Amino acid sequence: MDFKIQWFPGHMTKAKRMMEQQLKLVDVVVEMLDARVPRSSTNPMLNQLLGQKPKIIALNKVDMADPAKTEAWKDIFKNNGLPVCVIDCNTGKGVKQLVAAVQKAAQPVIDKWLKRGVKNRSIRVMIVGIPNVGKSTLINRLVGKNKVLAADKPGVTRGQQWVTIAKGLELLDTPGVLWPKFDDLQIGLNLALTGAIKEDVYDREQAAWLLTEKLIASYPQLLKDKYAVDFEAGAPVQDVFEKIAVSRGCLKSGGLLDLDKVVQLVLRDFRSGKTGRVTLDEPDK
């Protein structure tokens, strides 16, 4: 597979440097991952930056992910010794458990302060993750109002912002960070499909094509139900696109099928979870 992304390493380097500086100020780090792509959304540089600092994994957007695979991913993180919380920031499911996990992870630090006679210092938590994963939405959930800006496009949060979420708990919202190079092109594709990368830096047609290939192989029924089409196991993408075009009336003047429209449709439906609950990263690999 050859899926290219036009990249801007300069911007990413700056974000990484900012993250490094802020890390010194915090007690616990929450790495928010997209439950549809838990592997692809893990920052490969983070562990090295963290050193001994406790980290908690928050698998977000579980409402859009495949429930069985989410369970499997949860076990993988647990088996690697990482506390993991499964959350849905749109409804607030799992958010309380995440706060409890943060408090637990911070306990050793609190004990250390107490020994030194420091009593009322707040726990400082930093939330990191790829663009558009839901970091700001989580913070708004925790404070119960729209304290920070959140929207469905990557790159919404620009600067760092501290928010007090409860007595003794302060949270730092950070801009989404990606890394300069993907080890595997599949990672770039998965991040593009789930909305961490702006549409204008990759080939949408190719992305839609590869997504549909995956859906035909792993979630054929979802495609059939969503677009009211039928196809054989392993059907070519071209055929499925044409069937969707017919079913959805995607036509150009003269009655030709408008496959560009199908490309938009397939990508938009997937990104917003309308295709159904899909996990792109297989837990067994």
Ligand SMILES: Nc1nc2c(ncn2[C@@H]2O[C@H](COP(=O)(O)OP(=O)(O)OP(=O)(O)O)[C@@H](O)[C@H]2O)c(=O)[nH]1
């Ligand atoms: N379905 C679903 N959508 C969510 C969930 N959490 C957040 N979102 C949506 O994801 C989009 C991005 O949310 P933000 O909170 O702005 O993401 P962010 O991580 O702060 O993004 P940047 O600031 O760009 O790094 C918004 O449209 C949210 O409504 C969730 O659990 N489920």
Ligand SMILES: [Mg+2]
């Ligand atoms: Mg944000």
